[in-house]
Amino acid sequence: MTPEEDTERKRRQRSRNLVMGGVLLFFVALFYAITIVRMGD
Amino acid sequence: MTQTVPLVLPADWRDFFALTKPRVMSLVIFTGLCGLLAAPGSIHPVLGFAAILCIALGAGGAAALNQWWEADLDAGMKRTAKRPLPAGRMQRGDARDFGIALSVASVLVMGLAIGWLAAGILAFSILYYAVAYTIWLKPRTPQNIVIGGGAGAFPPLIGWVAVTGEITMMPVLLFAIIFFWTPPHFWALALFVKSDYAKVGIPMMPVARGETSTRRQILAYAVLLVPIAAAPWFIGGTGMVYGLAALALSLAFLALSLPVAFRQTGADDAMKPEKRLFAFSILYLFALFAVLVVDRVLVANGVTA
Numbered sequence: 001m002t003p004e005e006d007t008e009r010k011r012r013q014r015s016r017n018l019v020m021g022g023v024l025l026f027f028v029a030l031f032y033a034i035t036i037v038r039m040g041d
Numbered sequence: 042m043t044q045t046v047p048l049v050l051p052a053d054w055r056d057f058f059a060l061t062k063p064r065v066m067s068l069v070i071f072t073g074l075c076g077l078l079a080a081p082g083s084i085h086p087v088l089g090f091a092a093i094l095c096i097a098l099g100a101g102g103a104a105a106l107n108q109w110w111e112a113d114l115d116a117g118m119k120r121t122a123k124r125p126l127p128a129g130r131m132q133r134g135d136a137r138d139f140g141i142a143l144s145v146a147s148v149l150v151m152g153l154a155i156g157w158l159a160a161g162i163l164a165f166s167i168l169y170y171a172v173a174y175t176i177w178l179k180p181r182t183p184q185n186i187v188i189g190g191g192a193g194a195f196p197p198l199i200g201w202v203a204v205t206g207e208i209t210m211m212p213v214l215l216f217a218i219i220f221f222w223t224p225p226h227f228w229a230l231a232l233f234v235k236s237d238y239a240k241v242g243i244p245m246m247p248v249a250r251g252e253t254s255t256r257r258q259i260l261a262y263a264v265l266l267v268p269i270a271a272a273p274w275f276i277g278g279t280g281m282v283y284g285l286a287a288l289a290l291s292l293a294f295l296a297l298s299l300p301v302a303f304r305q306t307g308a309d310d311a312m313k314p315e316k317r318l319f320a321f322s323i324l325y326l327f328a329l330f331a332v333l334v335v336d337r338v339l340v341a342n343g344v345t346a
Contacts, residue, residue, distance in 0.1 A: 008050060009050050012051050012052075016051060019054040034087060034088065034153075036087075038088075
């Protein structure tokens with residue numbers, strides 16, 4: 001693996017991790033909100 | 042002896058996003074939202090948001106599974122050759138797993154947050170698109186667009202059922218409107234965009250049955266669309282604003298399909314009637330569903346009957 005390819009691999013992994021983290025946080029917030037709303041039904 | 046192992050970089054997250062066909066998803070979200078807003082009763086905004094999100098995720102999952110299955114076909118067509126799988130930017134198994142994960146997550150969240158009837162219809166719509174349409178019928182019959190239109194027709198039905206919790210005549214009619222709208226919409230496009238579906242063995246109507254037959258079928262669906270689009274008003278499910286708008290829009294659709302039905306493509310044909318019908322078909326669906334929501338707001342506030 002050339003240094004350029006290694007840099008690209010790390011960049012892609014980092015951006016995927018960030019997106020995945022953001023998606024998980026979003027679902028935590030969504031499930032919290034859904035739970036609060038459903039408890040009030 | 043050394044062996045060369047091909048370097049496989051992890052796919053970019055944008056390629057996963059592209060697998061969900063975001064442009065198609067915008068129409069899915071719009072019609073799903075209109076079904077949800079036009080339904081009698083009310084839904085908490087958080088639950089409404091969750092329902093639309095699940096519809097969008099389910100559509101994205103089905104689109105990913107469609108591209109996983111059709112990767113070889115996509116590679117053979119100019120329009121689709123740059124998609125993540127045929128372009129080699131992603132492993133095929135990753136697309137399959139991503140599609141399954143999105144589909145399962147969307148159905149589970151829909152079931153837990155909204156109800157299992159809406160979740161069941163969502164699961165059925167995903168299977169219908171990914172299996173019945175993509176795998177089974179698309180390569181086998183020139184009626185594939187008619188069948189595929191069924192998959193696109195589910196969002197307003199699911200949106201409506203998310204609010205009411207039951208299947209009644211109204212959401213079935215919303216399903217029928219998109220079902221009967223899809224063939225003339227797509228075939229108008231197929232007449233002026235020379236696709237290479239034939240090259241990869243997919244029997245699209247203009248190639249499989251010929252141009253004349255396709256043009257006559259466009260007219261037949263446009264005729265059927267007039268009573269079907271106005272039916273929500275006839276059965277008392279909407280007010281007059283929707284009814285009159287539906288009739289006006291559908292008659293304009295029919296009027297634009299007439300010149301398409303009774304002509305033949307000539308040499309150096311600009312295909313203006315076909316392009317006009319296709320452009321109007323998009324406006325038609327957006328306008329019809331927007332008026333459905335406006336009508337519901339007017340009736341709910343006692344402005345119209």
